[in-house]
Amino acid sequence: MLPRFSHELAAVLPHRAAAMQTGDCTRSPFKVTGDQSVTDAVTSAELDHLAERAVPGEAVVLDGVLAGAERRVVLLASRPAVGNGAVIALVPNEAEPSATALRLSARLWQLTSVDAGQRAVDPSPDVLAGNLAAAAARAQTTTDLGQTHAATLVALLSVLRSGRLADAAARQTATDLAARALVDLKAAAGRDQALTAEPARAAFGVLADQLAPIVGHADVAVDLAGPAEDRRLRQDIAHTARTVTRGLVMAALDRAGTTRIRASWRLDGSALRITVRDDDPAVPGVVVDPGLTERITPLGGSWEIDAVEGWGTTITAALPLDPVEPPELRPLDRLNARELEVLTGISQGLRNRQIAARLQLSEHTVKFHVRNLLEKLEVSSRGEAAALAHDLRLEAAPVHRTAG
Structure with a gap:
């Protein structure tokens, strides 16, 4: 940029x-x-x-x-x-x-x-994976350089403070310079942390502000519970956690039988657990938006869905707090919800005009989605895309379900 x-x-x-x-x-x-x-x-x-x-x-x-x-x-x-x-x-x-x-x-x-x-x-999965790898490499390099410079500067201060140098003014000047370098080194470490991480409670506070206009006028009671522990979260974790929470809350609001929603964050050992629970009794067919799966996959995240008919649905996303080796996205995980719908039409042999009529879109918009999904799937034709969709059966990322 x-x-x-x-x-x-x-x-x-x-x-x-x-x-x-x-x-x-x-x-x-x-x-x-x-x-x-x-x-x-x-x-x-x-x-x-x-x-x-x-x-x-x-x-x-x-x-x-x-x-x-x-x-x-x-x-x-x-x-x-x-x-x-x-x-x-x-x-x-x-x-x-x-x-x-x-x-x-x-x-x-x-x-x-x-x-x-x-x-x-709201980064795309490929950008997020690249950010993770770069951030991990930078953190390791910063740590190594910091330890080297700190040892050098401490040794320099020890020598200069020994009093063995004859020129007291030179010794004082060098001492001041070395002390300032140590201060800058510590400030650099703090600055790097401030630029790439934020306290968990503050991150949840930003989420609450973002949700306020959405839930403020809804007929559904929405309860927000922030984390009890205030550890610092990497920004990719904080951003993704807010995106996932907003998406789950909005999906719950769209369900006709919902009268109450509770959204919470909990730091559970090495993971941040994002839980959204609603009381809509009609749980059959409750699924997670593929777009949200697309967000958590590069971070090594996973879903748990506890759906009990007559009681409601609890959806939990677990995001590892420690850097993980960015996994390779499965082909269909790269597609957003609309692109998956268009791919379904392609796999059924429909033309763009027919897909547009089914999805109530313009034919130009369908062409745009077709071009994007071919690029994301790394195929060159509709036939290849249809074959890939058939082989993978349009399966989204796996979730753990518990039915009552």
Whole structure:
């Protein structure tokens, strides 16, 4: 996103380089683009110090340290309703950009951040799997580098504090520099955690705010119970947990016999358990939306469905808290609910026009879904897609059911 945004923004606010720090990307929270003489030397610690002076929704012009030198910098920051927002530091071509350019830049960044936040909150399975692998690799690298630098700096401080150096002023200066480096190192570890994780209770609070407009005017009583334990959740876990909970609650609201719903999160050892229970007595046919299965599969998640006729349905999603090796999605798990419906029509030998009539869609929309599902299934023709659907029998991810 950053290179494209920088390219478009250049028409409004010409600049040499841009650096971004975001709380919405577990794959790479820190990004740069532009003049390599600047971007190669930019550090996340510099951007973190600049971010403290940014004002969400505004363009702030200031002098600050970026790429190891004092520079004129334009800061753009956002805090959208969805996602955690981001800050971008620009090195402008002109020392004093016009007020109009600054105002437009701030608005463009706000719009871009809203879109980026939404995509981060609801990522596609392939993006989510990539984020998991990248986040795990980054965490391991950060740990190794942190231990190496910490040992080096502690040894440096021990030597400098020994009093064996004759030049007391040099010793004091070196001590101060090393102490500051240790502080920055600890801050970097905390910043990485803050950008890639959030407390479980705060994450559930965001969910409650998101559900408020939905359940506030419903004729169904909705009870929300947050986690008792306040461990930090990886952002991919938090985002997925909110998506799954919202989807299950909305599905329960759509069932005609539902009068009460309870949605809860519980940290159970190494997993986050998301449970949504309703009291609709007519439970036959209750299934989980394939789109939600598509969300939990890359995380190693699983479903449990306890459906008792006359009493209601309890659906639980278990999401492992520790990183897992991203599993390979089965072909049909890559398709959303609408694409599965279109594939069903294809497997029955229907033409696009017939599928459109059955699903009450335009023929153009059906063509769009056909193109997408062929790409996701990695096949080149409708015949191959139909054969694959027949072989797999359009089975969704397995669930554990208990019937009373």
